[in-house]
Amino acid sequence: MNKLCPMPGCSVERITRDGPDFLHVAAHGTRPGSRCPDCGRASRAVHSRYRRRPVDLPSLGRALRIDLRVRRFYCHNAACARHTFAERLPELLRPHARRTRRLAEAQGRVGVALGGEGGARLLQHLSMPASADTVLRLVRGLPLPEQEPPHVVGVDDWALRKGRTYGTILVDLERRRVLDLLPDRTAETLADWLRCQPQVAVAARDRSTEYARGIALGAPGARQVADRWHLLANMRQVLERWLAGAHARLRHLPPGPGASAGTRLGSRTGPFRRTRAEGAARLGRRARRVALYEEVRRRHAAGERLLAIGRAMNLAVGTVRKYAYAESFPVPEARPLRSSILDPYLARLEARLAEGCENGLALWRELRAAGFTGTAKQVHRWLAEHRTAPAQNTPHKWRDGPPAAKQMPAGPGRLALAGAAGVAPRPTPGGVADIRCSPRDTGRAGPRDRERGRTGPPVHHARARERHEPEG
Numbered sequence: 001m002n003k004l005c006p007m008p009g010c011s012v013e014r015i016t017r018d019g020p021d022f023l024h025v026a027a028h029g030t031r032p033g034s035r036c037p038d039c040g041r042a043s044r045a046v047h048s049r050y051r052r053r054p055v056d057l058p059s060l061g062r063a064l065r066i067d068l069r070v071r072r073f074y075c076h077n078a079a080c081a082r083h084t085f086a087e088r089l090p091e092l093l094r095p096h097a098r099r100t101r102r103l104a105e106a107q108g109r110v111g112v113a114l115g116g117e118g119g120a121r122l123l124q125h126l127s128m129p130a131s132a133d134t135v136l137r138l139v140r141g142l143p144l145p146e147q148e149p150p151h152v153v154g155v156d157d158w159a160l161r162k163g164r165t166y167g168t169i170l171v172d173l174e175r176r177r178v179l180d181l182l183p184d185r186t187a188e189t190l191a192d193w194l195r196c197q198p199q200v201a202v203a204a205r206d207r208s209t210e211y212a213r214g215i216a217l218g219a220p221g222a223r224q225v226a227d228r229w230h231l232l233a234n235m236r237q238v239l240e241r242w243l244a245g246a247h248a249r250l251r252h253l254p255p256g257p258g259a260s261a262g263t264r265l266g267s268r269t270g271p272f273r274r275t276r277a278e279g280a281a282r283l284g285r286r287a288r289r290v291a292l293y294e295e296v297r298r299r300h301a302a303g304e305r306l307l308a309i310g311r312a313m314n315l316a317v318g319t320v321r322k323y324a325y326a327e328s329f330p331v332p333e334a335r336p337l338r339s340s341i342l343d344p345y346l347a348r349l350e351a352r353l354a355e356g357c358e359n360g361l362a363l364w365r366e367l368r369a370a371g372f373t374g375t376a377k378q379v380h381r382w383l384a385e386h387r388t389a390p391a392q393n394t395p396h397k398w399r400d401g402p403p404a405a406k407q408m409p410a411g412p413g414r415l416a417l418a419g420a421a422g423v424a425p426r427p428t429p430g431g432v433a434d435i436r437c438s439p440r441d442t443g444r445a446g447p448r449d450r451e452r453g454r455t456g457p458p459v460h461h462a463r464a465r466e467r468h469e470p471e472g
């Protein structure tokens with residue numbers, strides 16, 4: 001039975017079933033005596049016996065509990081403070097442990113692979129249950145793997161909390177494994193670690209003077225090299241700072257040979273015009289950013305550190321760095337032009353505009369017949385930027401001044417009106433525009449309505465149509 005159920009230092013007396021899921025193994029120690037854990041003197045004088053019930057590795061799909069009879073011995077050493085001590089079974093059990101060594105190692109290995117919660121869930125199905133906290137405690141109790149002494153180490157800082165607390169990480173660059181984490185990044189801490197590793201021949205680091213001092217103190221014979229990652233990172237930072245600083249000058253360079261010279265018919269070069277409210281909001285945002293830029297420049301010139309400026313002004317360090325090194329306010333890069341569902345119809349719209357039709361609603365109906373799925377507002381917005389004369393129902397206050405200025409303030413609400421009244425039909429070769437752009441087609445009130453005393457936006461479409469019916 002002892003061969004089937006090996007228990008080092010013990011003899012198995014019997015194995016019994018306890019319900020469908022448990023086995024009980026009764027066992028006792030076989031060694032004639034034991035040594036006192038304090039003075040080390042051997043003793044065979046049994047004082048008493050008691051039972052321990054540790055859990056062991058499962059067997060035949062059942063959890064296994066050992067019913068272990070343990071002796072207590074006298075210590076006869078007069079100089080020893082201890083009078084009695086319990087029998088030790090070092091290969092099987094730690095003192096006071098409630099699980100055997102082999103079970104603890106198995107549960108710990110599962111924890112290494114799966115972590116606390118995941119390990120606990122799996123162990124439940126393997127008939128050796130343990131809580132997540134216990135699994136983590138067993139992982140911490142596992143012996144660390146043996147490591148070859150490192151010869152080429154990399155030193156860098158690592159963030160316990162980014163921007164606040166940093167430590168030092170040491171990496172074996174030959175085996176690409178983390179060697180240690182130090183609680184801070186001071187030269188003394190690094191030097192203390194390196195003094196315990198006298199075989200280190202090469203230390204790669206960033207350009208921190210603190211690390212340079214630490215390596216010189218702890219490993220004076222080691223060669224210090226700047227690692228490639230930091231060289232590239234530093235080069236990129238310098239280049240970015242230079243480009244950010246020279247941004248204003250670079251913007252005035254002539255276009256390169258690949259830049260497009262002109263624009264095709266029916267293509268856009270910029271986004272659709274924004275409303276006045278949107279434009280005002282944009283100017284406000286820009287003014288706020290310029291104020292931030294000037295404040296960052298002032299603080300930086302006064303000698304404040306970038307990190308401190310960022311904290312004081314609640315800005316990201318990257319933004320602070322960009323502002324601090326820019327000679328002039330860095331204008332944000334223009335976003336790429338986004339496509340619009342009106343784009344495929346721009347050539348058609350321009351052609352119709354050249355024919356003289358500046359009636360937004362009529363143009364929209366044509367496009368809709370051709371498959372355009374957008375709203376009339378989109379056509380009106382485009383038309384507001386391109387019309388040659390103000391719409392007939394444009395209020396007089398917008399008619400004064402140069403034509404460009406009159407079209408500028410076209411907001412969404414006014415755009416709807418601008419295209420609605422219908423421009424006086426121009427003579428065109430085909431005569432099509434004459435029909436399509438008539439006030440009747442628009443379904444809105446024309447100039448005659450205003451003569452009759454109608455004011456405000458013409459909303460009664462049906463009535464307006466009735467009035468124009470005999471004149472159309």
Ligand SMILES: [Zn+2]
Pocket residue numbers: 036037038039040041075076077080081082
């Ligand atoms: Zn003793």
